[in-house]
Amino acid sequence: MTFTRGLLSAVLLxxxxxxxxxxxxxxxxxxxxPDLVLLVLIGLALVSEPTAGAVLGFSAGLLVDFMPPGVTExxxxxxxxxxxxxxxxxxxxxxxxxxxxxxxxxxxxxxxAVIAFAAVGLLFGDERITGQVxxxxxxxxxxxxxxxxxxVIPGVMALAxxxxxxxxxV
Amino acid sequence: xxxxxxxxxxxAVLLLSAFxxxxxxxxxxxxxLLDKIRSGAQAVLGPIERASAAVVRxxxxxxxxxxxxxxxxxxxxxxxxxxDALRRDILASEYNxxxxxxxxxxxxxxGLGQYEILxxxxxxxxxxxxxxxxxxxxxxxxxxxxxxxxVINGDxxxxxxxxxxxxxxxxxxxxxxxxxxxxxxxxxxxxxxxxGQGADLLSLxxxxxxxxxxxxxxxxxxxxxNDRPFVAGVxxxxxxxxxxxxxxxxxxxxxxxxxxxxxxxLVGVVVAPPAKNPRDSVxxxxxxxxxxxxxxxxxxxxxxxxxxxxxxxxxx
Numbered sequence: 001m002t003f004t005r006g007l008l009s010a011v012l013l014x015x016x017x018x019x020x021x022x023x024x025x026x027x028x029x030x031x032x033x034p035d036l037v038l039l040v041l042i043g044l045a046l047v048s049e050p051t052a053g054a055v056l057g058f059s060a061g062l063l064v065d066f067m068p069p070g071v072t073e074x075x076x077x078x079x080x081x082x083x084x085x086x087x088x089x090x091x092x093x094x095x096x097x098x099x100x101x102x103x104x105x106x107x108x109x110x111x112x113a114v115i116a117f118a119a120v121g122l123l124f125g126d127e128r129i130t131g132q133v134x135x136x137x138x139x140x141x142x143x144x145x146x147x148x149x150x151x152v153i154p155g156v157m158a159l160a161x162x163x164x165x166x167x168x169x170v
Numbered sequence: 171x172x173x174x175x176x177x178x179x180x181x182a183v184l185l186l187s188a189f190x191x192x193x194x195x196x197x198x199x200x201x202x203l204l205d206k207i208r209s210g211a212q213a214v215l216g217p218i219e220r221a222s223a224a225v226v227r228x229x230x231x232x233x234x235x236x237x238x239x240x241x242x243x244x245x246x247x248x249x250x251x252x253x254d255a256l257r258r259d260i261l262a263s264e265y266n267x268x269x270x271x272x273x274x275x276x277x278x279x280x281g282l283g284q285y286e287i288l289x290x291x292x293x294x295x296x297x298x299x300x301x302x303x304x305x306x307x308x309x310x311x312x313x314x315x316x317x318x319x320x321v322i323n324g325d326x327x328x329x330x331x332x333x334x335x336x337x338x339x340x341x342x343x344x345x346x347x348x349x350x351x352x353x354x355x356x357x358x359x360x361x362x363x364x365x366g367q368g369a370d371l372l373s374l375x376x377x378x379x380x381x382x383x384x385x386x387x388x389x390x391x392x393x394x395x396n397d398r399p400f401v402a403g404v405x406x407x408x409x410x411x412x413x414x415x416x417x418x419x420x421x422x423x424x425x426x427x428x429x430x431x432x433x434x435x436l437v438g439v440v441v442a443p444p445a446k447n448p449r450d451s452v453x454x455x456x457x458x459x460x461x462x463x464x465x466x467x468x469x470x471x472x473x474x475x476x477x478x479x480x481x482x483x484x485x486x
Contacts, residue, residue, distance in 0.1 A: 025295030028432040058184040066211035069304040069340035075191025128301040128347040
């Protein structure tokens, strides 16, 4: 990962996480809302290697964990997003792959993030996690993420590609 | 796939450290290294949130204002004809008007209960994981905020302060599933505990199985030891449904909170408890008596920094 790529990732992820808590979460949307940080992370990690993806995801997760209001344990999102970044790196979008791959990635990884976050919570005895909230969060997050993905992911991927040397690596 | 071995090692290390963080944080007291890092991070991230909220709030409020102007047009016309004073109010910007009203309600409730409050603006909402109900407000240690203070707005109990950094504080909302507050039925003096459910309604457990309770009964807070985290007499909500539990040791009911948690904007942190328990005097239906001077904050709706304890004004 180049320095420019790192800087771009940091700026994009910070912007996304601030907008998430000040704008998105302030909207009274039924069933949760889109996860901006997850979308930006998917965009960045889809054009990265698995290692870089995992590191990106871990950092993005820590940022979300530390973002006030910080009521849950630090590390939960880091754990979840680390895996998300790693998986995106394995999928590895290059220009020859169909855009449908990234749509599928958004749907599956949004669902994965919600499930993994709840699973980690259950593991550590978080009494807030109930079946009803889980189901509404799961459907809500996946739908909102899919709706918002076309406006976020192509832009993020294009920006990220620009910061990388023009040699194609497979 | 290149470099899988290195990749796996990196992934394992990252996952392990995330796991370690959670473990430390889950069992830790208040002085773990992680807490220090967290408050350091909040000291940096808080101001960013404040700045972002300052930019974003007026825009979204303006849009809200536009839509409500349209829907209320007929009503506004009528009011203009009726009353010159009202006309002046309507001509005032919707945004300022809404804020003034919120401020008046807040100062009204503070006056009724003799609470000394510090007004604050909600700047951030807990992320969409859906489980935690918490917000960040724009006052912190430099304004004299500490953990375990009661947070109210013009309608009643909002929550309590659970974390505080230099310029921001985290408030756990009444609707959070881990939130519990001692409550008292206003008329019958029966006591119980109210717990959030992560949903619109709260659950109430009355300690006495014979307690007389019926839908419509209002509830207020019972004071905690030393008034922390809860001061006495803050309206919580009204009983909407009593669950029949024959033979149970307690009585359960559902409670609808007075506060609308999806539309939180201006709140007040109770920085000094009332000198004596306000009992039921803060509840909505009571006629508004003129608040006497002791202990109240002389709130002026137009001034954002009314009581002098606050150095900086909230962002408009």
